[in-house]
Amino acid sequence: MLQCKDVTDETSNYIEGDLPFSKRIALFLHLMICRCCRNYVQQFRKTIDTVSVVRPQEVDETDRQALAKKLHAMCDKTHSGEK
């Protein structure tokens, strides 16, 4: 019999459909009788949705405009050398 802690550990695999059939059924049955775990799975789905919207970024101090200029200058040299 699955416990709430097992559901928490397997939530990603459950959502992604990566659980073996027997475990998926066991988890589904647990969700039928446990409101807390149903709510947890709902929260987890919302977490995934919001991450895809907020799109947190790596901390990065690269000057992207300067990098783009450097690559552009290099492209000019490389490709004009090929002509």
Added chain:
Amino acid sequence: MIKNIFKSQRDDENTLIQNLVAGDPLAFEYVVAEYHNLMLSVARAIVGDSIADEVVQEAWISAIKALPKFEGRSSLKTWLVQIVSNGAKSRVRRENRYTPLDDGWEAVPSDKFDQTGHRIDDVLPWETATPEALLANTQLQEVIEQAFQALPAMQRAAITMIDMEGYKIDEVCNILDISSSNARVLLHRARVAVHDAIEQHQDN
């Protein structure tokens, strides 16, 4: 309809590549803005923070040199990520580097369950945490960004690639050179950390 969308994405990308080869400065700004973060995330996961910047710069240079030969068999994003992944992996081999999977990660002590594994406190549904509501709540956005940035590099790469960029688990395994069970664990830990940060914010 879907066919048209794909066709138009392919056309857009062809135009972008033509503009890059033709030396359009705006095209360079666009690709750097669009893909640098993902490339950095992949490099940091494979080689660690200290030399990731260098690996990404080298990858950009290799990509620009090879651009006229780019045949479009994959998307530009896939191609760039493959270049940075290969560069990072060869750096790891050459320097005999070892990057731990979960460097610095510690499981949060689980005080949410009793000894039998049942939840102690009630869990309520999140009514307001729709993506739209989150976008309107800058404080919560900061909470999510901070939780993400506190994750080890491998976990950040897993959640970035799968939940933000739409990669499949097996693609992530190839790019980061990890097993699928490791990829699943990293992804789950990252999601749990972000979930817990949101939950804590909602409780306060």
